[in-house]
């Protein structure tokens with residue numbers, strides 16, 4: 718079967734750069750499903766940035782919004798992601814990054830300045846309201862320090878003028894969701910509760 722590097726979902730173009738991820742979230746789609754909407758998102762080989770831009774160019778009249786989502790964490794391929802985002806902006810598209818917010822830890826530097834002008838919206842998985850609870854849900858290779866790194870990334874994105882959406886999945890208790898909403902408000906980010914898909 719061919720690898721799925723781009724696909725459409727709810728009218729948006731989704732870009733699947735990598736299956737690598739620093740986390741192993743309890744609610745991750747990857748635990749139960751091969752992909753979304755009939756697209757197998759497990760890659761036998763990551764697409765090159767040129768291959769992906771070529772594929773996008775073929776469908777460029779069919780979408781206004783592009784989402785770096787993957788079946789993994791796109792910031793593992795930061796340079797390639799920014800190259801593609803640049804091309805998307807040149808096409809007049811809006812860009813969103815769906816992320817675990819650990820791109821700065823993964824790349825060993827604050828990556829937010831590099832996103833400015835290329836990524837319009839960052840949808841960040843907040844997951845829980847403190848480091849210990851976050852780690853129980855997210856099971857990151859970075860352990861409990863991941864929580865602060867994710868918040869710092871989100872804070873820097875807000876400061877840089879990127880539209881930030883913090884999300885939780887409705888597998889956590891309602892009291893925790895309320896605390897997560899308060900964190901989003903304090904950061905000046907939008908907030909959304911996502912439904913668990915299995």
Ligand code: SF4
Pocket residue numbers: 738739740741742744745746747788789790816817842
């Ligand atoms: S960060 Fe995203 S891709 Fe990675 S394990 Fe969690 S839900 Fe899955």
